[in-house]
Amino acid sequence: MNKVVTRFAPSPTGFLHAGNYRTAVFSYLFAKHTGGSFILRIEDTDTARSKKEYEDNIYEALAWLDLRSEKTYRQSEHKARHRELLEKLVAENLAYVSKEEVKNEGDREEVIRFRNPGGLVSFTDLIRGEITTDVTDLGDFVIAKSFDEPVFHFAVVVDDSDEGVTHVVRGEDHISNTPRQIIIQRALHLETPQYAHLPLILSPDRTKLSKRNGARAITDYRDLGFLPDALFNYLSFLGWNPGDDREYLTRDELIEAFDISRVQKGSAIFDETKLLSVNQHWMRQLSDEDFLAKMMDFVNPSLSIDSEMLGKAVSLLKERSKTFGEAREMLSGELSCLFEQPCLDKERLTAKELPSHPRMTVLALEGLLEPLKSLPEGASPEAVKLTIMPVANAEEAKEKGGRGAVLWPLRYALSGQEHSPDPFTLISILGKEESASRIRKAIAILV
RNA sequence: GGCCCUAUCGUCUAACGGUUAGGACGUCGGCUUUUCAAGCCGAUAAUCGGAGUUCGAUUCUCCGUAGGGCUACCA
Numbered sequence: 001m002n003k004v005v006t007r008f009a010p011s012p013t014g015f016l017h018a019g020n021y022r023t024a025v026f027s028y029l030f031a032k033h034t035g036g037s038f039i040l041r042i043e044d045t046d047t048a049r050s051k052k053e054y055e056d057n058i059y060e061a062l063a064w065l066d067l068r069s070e071k072t073y074r075q076s077e078h079k080a081r082h083r084e085l086l087e088k089l090v091a092e093n094l095a096y097v098s099k100e101e102v103k104n105e106g107d108r109e110e111v112i113r114f115r116n117p118g119g120l121v122s123f124t125d126l127i128r129g130e131i132t133t134d135v136t137d138l139g140d141f142v143i144a145k146s147f148d149e150p151v152f153h154f155a156v157v158v159d160d161s162d163e164g165v166t167h168v169v170r171g172e173d174h175i176s177n178t179p180r181q182i183i184i185q186r187a188l189h190l191e192t193p194q195y196a197h198l199p200l201i202l203s204p205d206r207t208k209l210s211k212r213n214g215a216r217a218i219t220d221y222r223d224l225g226f227l228p229d230a231l232f233n234y235l236s237f238l239g240w241n242p243g244d245d246r247e248y249l250t251r252d253e254l255i256e257a258f259d260i261s262r263v264q265k266g267s268a269i270f271d272e273t274k275l276l277s278v279n280q281h282w283m284r285q286l287s288d289e290d291f292l293a294k295m296m297d298f299v300n301p302s303l304s305i306d307s308e309m310l311g312k313a314v315s316l317l318k319e320r321s322k323t324f325g326e327a328r329e330m331l332s333g334e335l336s337c338l339f340e341q342p343c344l345d346k347e348r349l350t351a352k353e354l355p356s357h358p359r360m361t362v363l364a365l366e367g368l369l370e371p372l373k374s375l376p377e378g379a380s381p382e383a384v385k386l387t388i389m390p391v392a393n394a395e396e397a398k399e400k401g402g403r404g405a406v407l408w409p410l411r412y413a414l415s416g417q418e419h420s421p422d423p424f425t426l427i428s429i430l431g432k433e434e435s436a437s438r439i440r441k442a443i444a445i446l447v
Numbered sequence: 448g449g450c451c452c453u454a455u456c457g458u459c460u461a462a463c464g465g466u467u468a469g470g471a472c473g474u475c476g477g478c479u480u481u482u483c484a485a486g487c488c489g490a491u492a493a494u495c496g497g498a499g500u501u502c503g504a505u506u507c508u509c510c511g512u513a514g515g516g517c518u519a520c521c522a
Contacts, residue, residue: 009522011521011522013521013522045521045522046521048521049521100520102520103520106520107520108520112520128452128453133450134450137450137518138450138518141519142519142520145520146520151519151520152521152522153522155522156522171516172451172453172516173515173516173517173522174516174517174522175451175452175516175517176450176451176452176516176517176518177517177522179451199453204458206514206515207514207515208515208516237459237471238459239460240460241460243461245461245469245470245471247460247470247471247472264453264459264460265452265453265454266452266453266454266515267452267453267514267515267516268458268459268460270458271458271472271473273458273472274458274459274473275472276472277471277473316485319484320483320484320485334483334484403480403481404481404482405481407482411482415482417483419484420482420483420484421482421484422480422483422484423482
């Protein structure tokens with residue numbers, strides 16, 4: 001059997017989104033699983049709608065995703081070849097130049113139409129089995145606006161053949177285009193490749209994913225701080241599964257496990273919440289070094305950030321964020337107290353839902369200073385807890401409002417935040433000197 | 448309208464014609480923590496409807512229904 005060649009053929013008429021990308025992923029997985037090759041073809045025959053910025057976006061997105069193609073073609077580079085075959089078809093009277101009524105702006109007075117032989121056309125789809133259509137109703141459809149401007153159906157057939165594409169893996173929206181492409185292939189005496197029509201990816205409103213219904217550009221996911229392999233992992237599970245209970249697979253594992261016969265027939269809705277959880281999973285798999293390196297890409301370089309402290313914050317970041325974008329937010333939000341002095345509000349210092357006893361709070365905080373001194377430098381959160389909890393529990397025993405009467409003011413004094421990591425972790429990271437200093441500042445506010 | 452495709456928890460999905468219809472995400476509850484997050488434990492929830500075929504249909508067939516796609520001088 002010949003080596004498998006698949007292709008991804010986006011048109012540069014919009015930003016690459018998850019629907020396009022999922023098609024690329026499956027096409028890539030199918031090729032790589034069999035040791036075949038994957039090529040990229042920019043379908044830019046529609047000069048009116050094709051834009052350089054969209055073409056660049058495709059390259060940019062694929063580079064970020066590390067979806068490497070063996071070869072890259074631009075359809076417009078094959079004009080001479082298209083013209084040659086168009087002329088051949090007309091010479092053989094299999095197509096003809098037709099006079100047209102101009103209905104819309106941009107319409108030509110003459111176009112090239114294909115002489116449709118009509119009849120039943122069937123092909124075997126790798127995912128759906130045999131599909132049969134009567135092509136008679138298609139009529140003599142247009143295959144080119146002029147000899148130098150072939151239309152999609154014609155260009156695709158010629159290019160797939162010239163580029164040695166053996167398997168066309170594309171979206172379900174092309175099922176009804178396939179029969180007409182097959183009759184063009186027959187007229188040209190070209191071999192018909194294998195087809196695999198993927199189920200569509202839908203927006204939550206159940207329509208085909210598009211910019212209109214809120215689909216993000218792939219590059220947006222990059223800018224939001226998603227891991228490319230997380231997106232790859234999530235998307236490969238939209239319409240496919242390996243047949244066992246695994247949900248988190250690396251790219252190599254996906255290539256190994258991919259089996260086109262397990263591809264779903266029904267379309268799937270793109271669920272960003274689940275993507276987020278898959279991304280969180282892969283962020284946590286990262287080593288602290290890798291995590292830090294990726295994190296630095298997301299921190300505004302102009303923002304001076306204590307890299308030593310950032311290193312200490314990694315486990316908190318891994319535990320609390322689902323994207324690097326979120327992690328970056330935390331640096332100036334709930335985790336900001338690691339990098340700068342907290343700004344304290346006197347009212348907030350006394351525990352919530354407890355009678356306000358500033359004096360009691362002062363006593364509670366003062367009671368922590370001594371135990372804190374006994375802590376070794378670099379004590380773990382568990383060690384800190386072992387030291388602090390007895391004080392809090394003693395306070396509770398004295399019925400001054402429970403452990404919260406100590407723990408809340410302590411946490412708030414350290415963080416200045418309504419929500420933050422627990423006080424033990426904070427002390428462990430901040431160190432006993434800094435912690436003691438913050439506690440004294442809090443006391444000073446109260447007295 | 449015509450043609451084509453599809454149909455299992457809210458979502459992604461598993462289940463050689465025989466399972467208490469399984470997992471994951473979400474949601475809800477509990478534990479833990481007097482914050483938040485995480486973690487652990489638990490719960491909720493599905494075979495679109497109707498006929499067949501069969502001893503037995505989620506699974507096979509047909510008919511409905513619903514959704515989607517195509518129906519361009521877009522791809």
